[in-house]
Amino acid sequence: MRTLTQTFAVALCAVAFALPSWADLVGTNVTGSLTFSGNLQNFYDPQNGSVPPTGYENSSSAYNSPTVPISNTAIEFGFSGGGNLDVTDFTATGFTFSITSSTAGGSPGLQLRLSDPVFADLTLKNVFDNYPNEGFSFSLTGDTISVYSPGFSGTGDYRAEFTLTSAIPEPASFGLCFGLIALGMWRRRRAAPGRKLWRQQNQSTNHPHLATHQ
Numbered sequence: 001m002r003t004l005t006q007t008f009a010v011a012l013c014a015v016a017f018a019l020p021s022w023a024d025l026v027g028t029n030v031t032g033s034l035t036f037s038g039n040l041q042n043f044y045d046p047q048n049g050s051v052p053p054t055g056y057e058n059s060s061s062a063y064n065s066p067t068v069p070i071s072n073t074a075i076e077f078g079f080s081g082g083g084n085l086d087v088t089d090f091t092a093t094g095f096t097f098s099i100t101s102s103t104a105g106g107s108p109g110l111q112l113r114l115s116d117p118v119f120a121d122l123t124l125k126n127v128f129d130n131y132p133n134e135g136f137s138f139s140l141t142g143d144t145i146s147v148y149s150p151g152f153s154g155t156g157d158y159r160a161e162f163t164l165t166s167a168i169p170e171p172a173s174f175g176l177c178f179g180l181i182a183l184g185m186w187r188r189r190r191a192a193p194g195r196k197l198w199r200q201q202n203q204s205t206n207h208p209h210l211a212t213h214q
Helices: 002-018 117-121 171-206 208-212
Strands: 029-036 067-069 077-081 084-090 094-101 110-115 122-129 137-141 144-149 156-166
Touching: 029 077, 029 084, 084 110, 094 110, 117 122, 122 137, 144 156
Parallel strands: none
Antiparallel strands: 029 067, 029 110, 077 084, 084 094, 094 156, 110 144, 122 156, 137 144
């Protein structure tokens, strides 16, 4: 039974440390940059005149800046121009980048860059995208995420969803393992007197001459 308990504890600890630890991005400051077809102008900067006046954290009515705090309730970045609406919306554990094209001209190729010091310790994963053309790509280098979307024609709603996880286990994982270890030690101490009595009784049964001299 003791061996079974120990094996079970080790197995649970292994599972806990193998599971991804979700990042908590809320409250950190992220800088967004949206450029088109090699043009270096940042269309997520409200100073360039393509950010809707309301509805986004980079709007003039909010932070009026390409650097904003990540929020679970607000949308961080918006761009509107040429019949397109390009939006980046964060959660505590990742973000969604979406392109809504309302004209037959579609969207030119673009690059999204997102920088936040907290990204440097995380792993980026694309969990969904429905972009119409091949060539969609993404990367995380240092503290900067880069997403590239090739151009496309026609109307449509397209998006890519990403998660950010940490290789460092969550504190709850450490707590689970320490709790299992403590439980195993308690069970072992509790069972010790019983094991000693059983050995003595077994010796008396199998070796009566030992019991006589005790």
